[in-house]
């Protein structure tokens with residue numbers, strides 16, 4: 541983020557409020573003797589997601605398990621693996637056997653393009669958020685999550701059309717750019733079971749992510765009500 545971008549974000553009350561809320565949650569979960577607190581402390585070094593968004597993912601997994609919504613957990617945009625690992629640990633604690641599908645280039649962000657309204661800002665991020673597949677797989681190994689996980693390396697645009705995920709109960713979209721979010725919705729939305737949860741990480745941060753979601757809803761003639769998690773994240777249950 542350059543200086544003028546940082547300044548304009550800092551002036552937004554919602555951005556500031558999210559920062560305060562996430563800092564407080566971070567302090568609480570750094571010491572909380574809860575299942576979530578323990579999991580949070582294990583994944584924190586491996587994620588750039590906020591505490592509120594991680595809590596929302598954890599709750600989504602607990603909800604689909606409790607309501608027996610069929611389907612696997614799918615994350616598109618994994619970087620160093622923290623948010624996916626947190627969801628896997630929630631499954632583990634519940635003794636639930638469902639599988640996880642983890643999609644990423646594992647080579648960092650692809651280029652944004654003119655579909656991204658904030659391209660002039662986004663273009664500086666090519667290659668950032670890099671997580672190596674070996675590092676993610678080693679984290680999943682230490683946490684006992686390897687047996688249930690499929691790692692799918694490559695551009696979503698190439699891997700999604702040839703990967704048969706089957707039914708999905710939780711879909712986490714964390715690909716930042718318009719094309720990355722749109723291709724995931726086009727290929728995966730119809731696989732999400734009714735009552736399944738969809739979380740979009742960058743809806744309030746990257747204009748392309750938000751535009752992709754809005755364009756997709758318009759194309760489908762649907763208007764799900766999005767729950768506000770924090771400045772950046774939104775979640776909804778598929779009707």
Ligand SMILES: C[S@@+](CC[C@H](N)C(=O)[O-])C[C@H]1O[C@@H](n2cnc3c(N)ncnc32)[C@H](O)[C@@H]1O
Pocket residue numbers: 586587588589616617618619620621622623624643644645646647648649650668669670671694695696697714715716717719720
């Ligand atoms: C913000 S990071 C994900 C953060 C992660 N969920 C965490 O917990 O820290 C975004 C990731 O999406 C991946 N990504 C974005 N667009 C992609 C695409 N079209 N195909 C494959 N991976 C993509 C990038 O490689 C990057 O690792």
